[in-house]
Amino acid sequence: MEIKKIFNNNVALTENSDGKELVVMGKGLAFSKKIGDSIDESKIEKTFILENQTISDKLTDLLVDVPAKHFELAYKILEYARAKLSYPLDDYIYVALTDHLSFAITRHKKGIILKNALFFEIRKFYKEEFQIAKEALDIIEREIDIRFDEDEAASIALHLVNSQLTDTNIGATMQMTKMVHDILHIVKYHFLVSLDEQSVNYERFVTHLRFFALRLFKKEHNLDNQVEQFLFEQVQQKYDKAFQCSEKIMQYLQQEYQYVMSNDDKMYLTLHIQRVTNRQSLQEH
Known part of the structure; x- marks a missing residue:
């Protein structure tokens, strides 16, 4: 070599x-x-x-400007993350996280502390990534003797989530997080209830919304009319209030993201809304 x-x-x-x-x-x-x-x-x-020449070029350009130690730090964090996560990480995350960590370390040394505006949403919606990112804070402290607060863990978690969105940037992940947050608010205000965030049904609902948002930002739309019309109408009639809520969500998605929900989207969203807002269902689970 x-x-x-x-x-x-x-x-x-x-x-x-x-x-x-x-x-x-x-x-x-x-x-x-x-x-x-x-x-x-x-x-x-x-x-x-x-593997990718574009990523190779970006990484080599980056390592001219930032300490290679910061790449080693990102590498250690990502090796830990790879061992814990159920999904693969795109190679570009090595560039993105190295760049992010280097900037964060520079800011910290200058006494500049930035708060993550989506901290609570990230901690709530991306629990697995957030826990890994908290361990990353320990890795950083062991390697370079700097202790970041949990706002930095939220930022690292966003990079892990963003790695599922090939060819996008961290801004898309922040939009995806905001979308999940907004949909939950629509549900809360439609039913005028506080959702039990510790329940299994809430976890299922958030997971469904995350994958739904992921598909939307990756432009992987469901094909319309895959679900049987009879079944769709049964769900609509049986869970009328939940279906009305899904209609509000549909209007929000059309207005904010120009996304048209399929009947599949509406039906599964209605079922999740019914489950997460139904007290009897919560007690049974």
Whole structure:
């Protein structure tokens, strides 16, 4: 393996036998080396394969401007996250999280503390990602002796959620979070109730809304009229108030996101609304 670029004594860019670029990490593997020199492969502790050339270019450009230590930190956090999450992480998250952490560390050293406007929503709707991000705060503290507050955990959690939205940015994830929040408010005000956030039905509803929002932002619309018309009409008649609520949500989505709900969307949304707002159902679960 020949060195193509040196980021610091411990991090360098090379390529494998297939011609794919790699970021390799290991104590002192690039010390006193120059471009074109061979890497002592016994010193390589971690390898990051850059499958996508665009991501490779962005990462190498980024590592020119930010300390490679910050990439190592992002790498450790994401390896932990990969082991915990049930879904894969897009490779671009290595670029996005490195950039985010580097900026956050710089701000912290300057005494600039920013609050996450969606902190409570993120903690509520993305519990798994938030718990992983809280562990990330411990990793950061162990590695660089900086302790961030939980607002930073919320920001890291957003990056994990955003990794499911290929070819989008963190702004889309924030919009997705806001959408879930807004739909829950529509339900609360339509029924004039406080939802039991500790109930299984609430968890199911939020999970449904998250995947619904994910599909919307990935532009994966359901095909209309897949559900049987008879079944659709039965749900509409039996759960009239919940169906009216789903109609309000449909109007909100059309106005804010130009999204037209399918009959599938309406039926499943109505069923979830009925379940989460029905006291007897809550008691049974």
